[in-house]
Amino acid sequence: MLEIILFYIAATVALVSTILAMTRANAIHALIYLIVSLLAVAVIFYLIGAPFVAALEIVIYAGAIMVLFVFVIMMLNLGAKGDAREKTWMRPSVWVGPALLTIVLFAELLYVISSAEGPVSTGVVGAKQVGLSLFGPYVLAVEIASMLLLAGLVGSFHLGRRYLDRAPSSELGHQQEGE
Amino acid sequence: MSELMPVLLALTILVGGVSLAAVITWWERRLLGFWQDRLGPNRLGPFGIGQVAADMIKLLFKDDWVPPFSDKVVFIFAPTAIVVAMMMGFAVVPFAPNTYILDVNIGLLFFLGMTSLAVYSVLLGGLASNNKYALLGGLRSAAQMVSYEVFMGLSLMGIVMMTGSFSLVDIVEAQADTWFCFSQTLGLVVFVVSGIAESHRLPFDLPEAEHELTAGFHTEYGGMKFAMFMLGEYLGLILISCMIVTLFFGGWMVPALIYDWLPPFIWFSVKVFLVICFFVLLRAAIPRPRYDQLMSLGWKVMLPITLINLLVTGAILLKMKGA
Amino acid sequence: MENQYANEIWPLAIYFGMVIMLVVTMLALSWVLGQKRREAATNDPFESGVVSVGGSQIRISVEFYLVAIFFVIFDLETLFIFAWAVAFFELGWAGYLSITVFIGVLVLALVYQCRSGALEWGNKTRTGLREDQLTTGEST
Numbered sequence: 101m102l103e104i105i106l107f108y109i110a111a112t113v114a115l116v117s118t119i120l121a122m123t124r125a126n127a128i129h130a131l132i133y134l135i136v137s138l139l140a141v142a143v144i145f146y147l148i149g150a151p152f153v154a155a156l157e158i159v160i161y162a163g164a165i166m167v168l169f170v171f172v173i174m175m176l177n178l179g180a181k182g183d184a185r186e187k188t189w190m191r192p193s194v195w196v197g198p199a200l201l202t203i204v205l206f207a208e209l210l211y212v213i214s215s216a217e218g219p220v221s222t223g224v225v226g227a228k229q230v231g232l233s234l235f236g237p238y239v240l241a242v243e244i245a246s247m248l249l250l251a252g253l254v255g256s257f258h259l260g261r262r263y264l265d266r267a268p269s270s271e272l273g274h275q276q277e278g279e
Numbered sequence: 280m281s282e283l284m285p286v287l288l289a290l291t292i293l294v295g296g297v298s299l300a301a302v303i304t305w306w307e308r309r310l311l312g313f314w315q316d317r318l319g320p321n322r323l324g325p326f327g328i329g330q331v332a333a334d335m336i337k338l339l340f341k342d343d344w345v346p347p348f349s350d351k352v353v354f355i356f357a358p359t360a361i362v363v364a365m366m367m368g369f370a371v372v373p374f375a376p377n378t379y380i381l382d383v384n385i386g387l388l389f390f391l392g393m394t395s396l397a398v399y400s401v402l403l404g405g406l407a408s409n410n411k412y413a414l415l416g417g418l419r420s421a422a423q424m425v426s427y428e429v430f431m432g433l434s435l436m437g438i439v440m441m442t443g444s445f446s447l448v449d450i451v452e453a454q455a456d457t458w459f460c461f462s463q464t465l466g467l468v469v470f471v472v473s474g475i476a477e478s479h480r481l482p483f484d485l486p487e488a489e490h491e492l493t494a495g496f497h498t499e500y501g502g503m504k505f506a507m508f509m510l511g512e513y514l515g516l517i518l519i520s521c522m523i524v525t526l527f528f529g530g531w532m533v534p535a536l537i538y539d540w541l542p543p544f545i546w547f548s549v550k551v552f553l554v555i556c557f558f559v560l561l562r563a564a565i566p567r568p569r570y571d572q573l574m575s576l577g578w579k580v581m582l583p584i585t586l587i588n589l590l591v592t593g594a595i596l597l598k599m600k601g602a
Numbered sequence: 603m604e605n606q607y608a609n610e611i612w613p614l615a616i617y618f619g620m621v622i623m624l625v626v627t628m629l630a631l632s633w634v635l636g637q638k639r640r641e642a643a644t645n646d647p648f649e650s651g652v653v654s655v656g657g658s659q660i661r662i663s664v665e666f667y668l669v670a671i672f673f674v675i676f677d678l679e680t681l682f683i684f685a686w687a688v689a690f691f692e693l694g695w696a697g698y699l700s701i702t703v704f705i706g707v708l709v710l711a712l713v714y715q716c717r718s719g720a721l722e723w724g725n726k727t728r729t730g731l732r733e734d735q736l737t738t739g740e741s742t
Contacts, residue, residue: 155388163395164677170402171670175662231689235697246707249675253711256671260664285613343636347645359625366621380613410647418666425673436687503632578721
C-alpha cells in the first residue's frame with residue numbers, strides 16, 4: 101500500500117515537472133524542473149526494485165549531465181533576451197501538430213501495455229547483479245563503451261580547442277576570466 | 280514504539296546537525312585563534328560559546344534582500360539546495376548499530392549522489408545573482424567541485440571491493456578486525472582531499488577568494504540566505520567527517536586495544552570530532568593554491584593515484600584469495 | 603511491487619519532509635524578522651564599491667565547458683568501475699582483466715588530455731600552438 105502511494109506521488113511529480121520543463125521560456129527554470137523530474141524517476145526506479153539504476157539516475161543524470169547543461173547555459177549567458185526569443189518560438193502552431201501525433205502514439209502504447217501479460221517488475225535487481233552481467237556476458241559492450249567515451253572526449257576537446265587557440269585579446273571571455 | 284523510532288531519529292539528526300554546524304563555527308574560530316596565537320571569540324558566555332547564539336540572532340534580523348536585478352526564484356532556491364542535499368546525505372550515515380534512517384545496498388552511491396547535487400547550489404547561486412563576480416565565482420567553484428567529484432567515488436571503490444557492498448552498515452561491520460585506513464591509506468588521502476574540495480573549504484576555497492572575486496558565488500547574498508550557504512558548507516564538513524569515520528575509521532567500532540566502556544555512538548562522535556579538528560588544522564596550516572594548480576592537481580595527480588590504488592588493491596585481494 | 607524497499611524508504615520520506623520544513627522555516631523567519639531598509643545604493647549590484655558597468659552577460663572562457671565535458675565522460679566511466687567493484691570477488695581474475703583494459707583506455711584518455719594540454723588552465727602553454735602563432739596572437 102505504502103509503496104503504491106509513494107509511487108503515485110513520485111510519478112505525479114515526474115509528470116508535472118517534465119511538463120513544466122517543456123513549457124518554461126527561461127532555460128535555467130526548465131533545467132531545474134528537469135532535474136526534479138529525474139530525481140522523481142530515480143525514486144520510481146527504486147520502488148520497482150532497481151536500486152542501482154536509481155543511484156545512477158541521481159549520480160549520472162541529475163549530478164553530471166544536468167551540470168553540463170547548466171554549465172552550457174551559463175556559458176551562453178543570454179539573459180532576458182534569450183527568454184524573449186524563446187517565447188516567440190513557443191507558438192501554438194509550432195507545438196500543436198507534434199503534440200497531437202504524440203498523443204496518437206501514446207494511446208497506441210497504452211493499448212499495447214494494457215494487453216501485455218505479466219508483472220511490471222521481475223523482483224529486485226541489485227548492484228551486484230548489474231556488475232555480474234556487465235562484466236560477464238556483456239563485457240564486450242563495456243569495452244566498446246570505453247572506446248566510445250574516449251572518442252567522445254577527443255571529439256569534444258577538438259571542438260573546444262579552436263576557441264582555446266584564439267589569441268587572448270580577441271576574446272572578451274579571456275580578459276574577464278584573466279586569472 | 281519501533282514505528283516512532285525513525286521519526287525521532289530524523290528529528291534528532293536535523294536538530295543535532297544544525298546546532299552542531301552552528302557550534303563548529305565557534306569552535307573553529309577558537310581553535311584557529313589558539314593555533315594563531317590569539318584569542319578568538321571569548322566574550323559571550325563561558326569560553327565565548329554565547330557567540331553562536333548571538334550570531335544566529337543577528338542573522339535572523341538581517342535584511343532579507345533579494346536583488347531586483349536577479350532571477351528571484353532561482354536566487355532563493357540556490358541556498359536551500361545545498362542545505363537539503365547535505366542534510367539528505369546524513370540519512371545513510373550509520374551513527375550506531377541500528378541507528379540510521381536508511382540502510383540500503385546503495386548507501387554509498389546515495390551519499391555520492393547527494394554531494395553531486397550540491398554543485399547546483401553554487402552554479403545556480405552564481406547564475407541567478409546576475410553579478411559578474413558571482414558568475415565567475417560560481418563557475419570556478421563548480422568546475423573545481425566536479426573535477427574533484429570524479430575521483431571522490433573512485434577512491435572509495437577499494438573499500439567496496441573488500442566489502443562487496445555499497446551498504447554503509449556492511450562497510451562498518453567489515454572493519455571489525457582492521458580499519459580500512461590501514462589497507463586503503465591512498466584511498467583515505469584522496470578522499471580527504473576531494474572532500475575538502477567538495478565542501479570548498481580552505482585551503483581549497485578559491486571560489487570565495489576575497490582578493491579576486493569578492494565573495495564568489497554568494498557575493499549578492501546576505502542575511503539568512505547567506506547563512507544557509509554557510510550552514511550547507513558546515514553540514515558538508517560534518518558529513519564528510521562522518522563518512523571518513525564510517526568508511527575508514529570503523530564507524531561506531533571501538534578502537535583496538537581499548538577496553539569497551541562507552542556506547543558506540545560516543546565512539547563515533549569522538550572520532551568525528553577529531554576529524555573535524557583535523558580539517559580546521561588543515562585550514563590553519565596550508566596556504567591556498569593557485570586555481571590552475573588546483574585543477575591540474577586533481578586531474579594529473581589525484582586521478583592517476585586513485586586508478587593505481589584500485590588496480591593494485593584488486594590484484595592483491597585476488598592473490599590473497601587465490602593463495 | 604511488493605518488496606522490502608518501500609518499507610525501508612518511508613523514514614527517508616519523513617526525513618525529507620522535515621528537511622524541507624526546516625529550510626522553509628529558516629527563510630520565513632528571516633523574511634518576517636528581517637529589517638527592511640532601502641537606501642540609494644541598496645539595489646545596485648555589489649562590485650567592490652565600483653559602480654557596475656554593463657550587464658553580467660559576459661563571455662566565459664571555453665575551459666569551463668571542457669572541464670564539464672571531461673567530468674561527464676569520466677563520471678560515466680566511474681559508473682562501470684562501481685559496477686565492477688561491487689561484484690569484485692565473484693568476477694575474479696576474468697573481471698580484473700577486463701577492468702584493466704577498461705582503465706587502460708581511461709588512462710589513455712587522461713594521457714591524451716595531458717599531452718594535448720587540455721588540462722592546462724590559461725592558454726599559453728598549449729602544445730597545439732606553434733611558437734609563431736603564439737607571438738602573432740599576442741601582438742594583435
